[in-house]
Amino acid sequence: MTSPLILVNLKTYREGTGNRAHMIAQAAQIVAQESGVTIGIAPGYIDLHPLCHHFSIPVYAQHVDGCEPGANTGHITVDAIKAAGAAGSLINHSERRLTLAEIEASVRGLQAHKLISVICSNNETTSAGAAALVPDYVAIEPPELIGSGVSVSKANPEIIKKSVAAVHAVSPKVKVLTGAGIQTGECVKIAVDLGTDGVLLASGVVKSKEPAAVLRDLVSKL
Numbered sequence: 001m002t003s004p005l006i007l008v009n010l011k012t013y014r015e016g017t018g019n020r021a022h023m024i025a026q027a028a029q030i031v032a033q034e035s036g037v038t039i040g041i042a043p044g045y046i047d048l049h050p051l052c053h054h055f056s057i058p059v060y061a062q063h064v065d066g067c068e069p070g071a072n073t074g075h076i077t078v079d080a081i082k083a084a085g086a087a088g089s090l091i092n093h094s095e096r097r098l099t100l101a102e103i104e105a106s107v108r109g110l111q112a113h114k115l116i117s118v119i120c121s122n123n124e125t126t127s128a129g130a131a132a133l134v135p136d137y138v139a140i141e142p143p144e145l146i147g148s149g150v151s152v153s154k155a156n157p158e159i160i161k162k163s164v165a166a167v168h169a170v171s172p173k174v175k176v177l178t179g180a181g182i183q184t185g186e187c188v189k190i191a192v193d194l195g196t197d198g199v200l201l202a203s204g205v206v207k208s209k210e211p212a213a214v215l216r217d218l219v220s221k222l
């Protein structure tokens with residue numbers, strides 16, 4: 001069985017930018033090596049290349065556009081994140097929603113470059129729709145719990161169970177993450193026991209004064 005993925009989205013938090021992004025990546029790399037659990041990090045674009053250069057953990061973009069390189073302004077192409085060293089990208093995060101056509105274009109672009117695609121969704125219906133595009137992962141995050149400190153694993157385990165079933169009914173090979181309010185190893189264990197392949201989280205790690213301690217707790221029950 002492959003290791004669950006703990007994917008830490010640094011968002012645009014000040015505590016996850018610049019030197020702090022390096023510090024969190026360093027902590028993630030140490031805990032990943034100690035535990036054998038795969039820990040990925042999704043920094044802002046400015047930090048993407050330096051983190052890919054300095055660390056061996058998988059580094060993801062927070063968003064990618066499906067457009068080809070060329071005469072586009074202010075877009076982030078799959079070519080650009082690949083050249084920066086990214087392992088893949090989030091797509092359609094709750095804080096960066098896209099149209100269905102844009103989501104498909106981003107997934108196809110990532111697939112063409114053999115990068116990992118993680119489509120975010122907000123409920124079991126959109127999770128099933130996302131699965132129809134056959135990304136590597138669908139990440140279900142109830143928006144009302146994002147950044148709340150209240151864990152989806154405890155507040156709404158039903159949505160996790162239903163989303164795993166909905167995704168696998170469409171495409172059994174698509175892996176499922178869940179997120180929103182994930183803080184502890186217990187939250188991660190519940191999510192994995194409910195059939196997910198890991199978690200997507202942000203504030204619990206990014207805003208902590210001791211990210212390494214939080215990460216050690218997150219992997220402690222796997």
Ligand code: G3P
Pocket residue numbers: 009093094141145146147148149179180181182200201202203204
């Ligand atoms: O991308 C992860 C995110 O939306 C969840 O945020 O702060 O609730 O862990 P948070």
